[in-house]
Amino acid sequence: xxxxxxxxxxxxxxxxxxxxxxxxxxxxxxxxxxxxxxxxxxxxxxxxxxxxxxxxxxxxxxxxxxxxxxxxxxxxxxxxxxxxxxxxxxxxxxxxxxxxxxxxxxxxxxxxxxxxxxxxxxxxxxxxxxxxxxxxxxxxxxxxxxxxxxxxxxxxxxxxxxxxxxxxxxxxxxxxxxxxxxxxxxxxxxxxxxxxxxxxxxxxxxxxxxxxxxxxxxxxxxxxxxxxxxxxxxxxxxxxxxxxxxxxxxxxxxxxxxxxxxxxxxxxxxxxxxxxxxxxxxxxxxxxxxxxxxxxxxxxxxxxxxxxxxxxxxxxxxxxxxxx
Amino acid sequence: xxxxxxxxxxxxxxxxxxxxxxxxxxxxxxxxxxxxxxxxxxxxxxxxxxxxxxxxxxxxxxxxxxxxxxxxxxxxxxxxxxxxxxxxxxxxxxxxxxxxxxxxxxxxxxxxxxxxxxxxxxxxxxxxxxxxxxxxxxxxxxxxxxxxxxxxxxxxxxxxxxxxxxxxxxxxxxxxxxxxxxxxxxxxxxxxxxxxxxxxxxxxxxxxxxxxxxxxxxxxxxxxxxxxxxxxxxxxxxxxxxxxxxxxxxxxxxxxxxxxxxxxxxxxxxxxxxxxxxx
Numbered sequence: 001x002x003x004x005x006x007x008x009x010x011x012x013x014x015x016x017x018x019x020x021x022x023x024x025x026x027x028x029x030x031x032x033x034x035x036x037x038x039x040x041x042x043x044x045x046x047x048x049x050x051x052x053x054x055x056x057x058x059x060x061x062x063x064x065x066x067x068x069x070x071x072x073x074x075x076x077x078x079x080x081x082x083x084x085x086x087x088x089x090x091x092x093x094x095x096x097x098x099x100x101x102x103x104x105x106x107x108x109x110x111x112x113x114x115x116x117x118x119x120x121x122x123x124x125x126x127x128x129x130x131x132x133x134x135x136x137x138x139x140x141x142x143x144x145x146x147x148x149x150x151x152x153x154x155x156x157x158x159x160x161x162x163x164x165x166x167x168x169x170x171x172x173x174x175x176x177x178x179x180x181x182x183x184x185x186x187x188x189x190x191x192x193x194x195x196x197x198x199x200x201x202x203x204x205x206x207x208x209x210x211x212x213x214x215x216x217x218x219x220x221x222x223x224x225x226x227x228x229x230x231x232x233x234x235x236x237x238x239x240x241x242x243x244x245x246x247x248x249x250x251x252x253x254x255x256x257x258x259x260x261x262x263x264x265x266x267x268x269x270x271x272x273x274x275x276x277x278x279x280x281x282x283x284x285x286x287x288x289x290x291x292x293x294x295x296x297x298x299x300x301x302x303x304x305x306x307x308x309x310x311x312x313x314x315x316x317x318x319x320x321x322x323x324x
Numbered sequence: 325x326x327x328x329x330x331x332x333x334x335x336x337x338x339x340x341x342x343x344x345x346x347x348x349x350x351x352x353x354x355x356x357x358x359x360x361x362x363x364x365x366x367x368x369x370x371x372x373x374x375x376x377x378x379x380x381x382x383x384x385x386x387x388x389x390x391x392x393x394x395x396x397x398x399x400x401x402x403x404x405x406x407x408x409x410x411x412x413x414x415x416x417x418x419x420x421x422x423x424x425x426x427x428x429x430x431x432x433x434x435x436x437x438x439x440x441x442x443x444x445x446x447x448x449x450x451x452x453x454x455x456x457x458x459x460x461x462x463x464x465x466x467x468x469x470x471x472x473x474x475x476x477x478x479x480x481x482x483x484x485x486x487x488x489x490x491x492x493x494x495x496x497x498x499x500x501x502x503x504x505x506x507x508x509x510x511x512x513x514x515x516x517x518x519x520x521x522x523x524x525x526x527x528x529x530x531x532x533x534x535x536x537x538x539x540x541x542x543x544x545x546x547x548x549x550x551x552x553x554x555x556x557x558x559x560x561x562x563x564x565x566x567x568x569x570x571x572x573x574x575x576x577x578x579x580x581x582x583x584x585x586x587x588x589x590x591x592x593x594x595x596x597x598x599x600x601x602x603x
Contacts, residue, residue, distance in 0.1 A: 035506030045421035048414040056474030060451035129338040144585035148553040149574040259444025263537040301447035312442040
């Protein structure tokens with residue numbers, strides 16, 4: 001066991017210039033193969049990422065939770081324990097209740113619409129027609145666009161005075177006056193939701209397409225032989241076939257819409273008008289970095305984390321069911 | 325005979341549906357291009373011209389002189405590039421372990437990685453802000469590089485694991501029998517074989533860093549260090565910047581990720597549906 005594949009061996013050709021064999025051999029004699037034993041190998045290989053996660057996730061989260069219990073303006077300089085005052089003030093804050101409600105509406109609506117649009121697109125791509133590959137690729141474009149670009153483009157499309165959407169609506173006689181897509185509190189949430197769905201539906205499409213393709217043809221054929229209508233086939237073959245994929249997808253979309261949707265909303269409306277698009281994440285951001293109440297912001301962030309954790313546990317359960 | 329005719333009629337019908345869907349879905353993208361390529365006067369004509377008949381392509385490049393977009397793009401390139409270079413080795417080693425070993429440590433690591441992907445980034449923001457401030461990392465690219473490193477590390481490892489899963493381990497075993505060390509087998513055999521998937525994952529990390537706004541907006545206020553997402557976002561609600569300019573900057577911000585995406589699309593899609601959800 002020299003630890004060195006001979007010169008000209010297959011591995012050498014691929015890896016470019018290897019270290020001189022003499023040095024390699026000496027090192028090897030000194031160290032042995034540190035990765036020979038699986039337990040030690042997995043520990044060593046995982047050590048860097050574990051360190052990264054500890055430094056950049058676990059530590060900061062603990063710090064954030066700690067900060068949420070400190071008196072206002074003290075977390076930067078060592079803190080002064082203040083108990084649960086920030087949580088109590090949140091519980092009394094109508095603005096917090098508003099954000100909670102906005103978050104629920106935004107999450108549920110955007111997840112359902114993203115899923116339905118993604119499913120329709122996937123079903124379309126299951127048909128055979130000329131240009132299907134192109135359609136499949138073209139529909140992925142929104143997914144690769146930066147969130148901020150999506151936000152400003154949609155902001156322009158939905159502009160009150162000069163936006164293309166308002167023009168089309170007026171020209172076709174659907175509305176008499178321009179719609180305040182981003183200025184009307186009753187509508188703004190649906191506008192940012194539309195941009196969010198546009199950006200995210202390809203993920204649902206790709207996932208569901210993979211699930212649809214995995215459904216055996218024979219199931220459809222035997223359903224047809226039994227005289228099932230297209231709707232019955234969809235209901236009794238397609239839907240059960242994509243159920244487990246849908247389960248995981250819906251939870252993932254939900255977790256992301258709940259805890260990660262920020263950029264599109266923030267750039268399009270900044271949480272306005274009048275808090276109509278102020279989700280918990282947006283409120284947390286404003287609390288910490290507009291009003292500079294870092295401790296109260298941390299308390300809000302902790303609430304978001306705890307609620308996300310509940311969804312995450314559900315997601316992991318669903319995932320384990322699929323594999324178990 | 326009539327069955328074939330009916331099928332080809334159906335195929336044509338679906339082709340029309342497909343084309344219509346593409347037109348509707350890509351309209352925002354088309355509208356961005358059209359606005360970016362038009363004189364300000366024709367942006368505001370009523371009724372708006374929906375066709376590309378009045379384009380002035382040179383306007384697209386005027387934005388380089390009128391805004392800081394070149395500097396923002398250079399900053400973004402540095403941040404996303406360096407963050408990706410840092411992520412790739414760490415994620416590759418972890419992904420190999422996740423793919424090849426089955427023990428308690430690996431299960432915990434896998435769980436931890438999935439959980440970080442579910443996590444809302446908002447709780448990290450205040451700690452990062454305070455820690456980076458105390459370390460003097462605010463208002464510089466290094467802090468943002470670290471944040472993007474942290475942010476893309478777990479998802480990249482997860483995607484790379486799928487790349488290693490697709491490579492059979494027999495070749496590595498054979499190399500071990502031939503006297504190769506494990507690290508040698510990883511570097512010389514597993515990594516070269518998994519390269520398409522690893523590259524796709526690295527590109528994913530780059531695109532994710534390119535796209536990142538949440539941390540960039542908070543950790544950087546000095547506009548010399550703005551990245552493209554922050555610069556573009558700063559135009560929102562700013563009436564002194566024309567729509568033509570905003571759309572031109574949006575175009576230049578969008579171009580690199582979309583082009584990269586086209587190159588790795590296939591691996592990306594397979595990875596995403598395999599690694600992202602199946603686990």
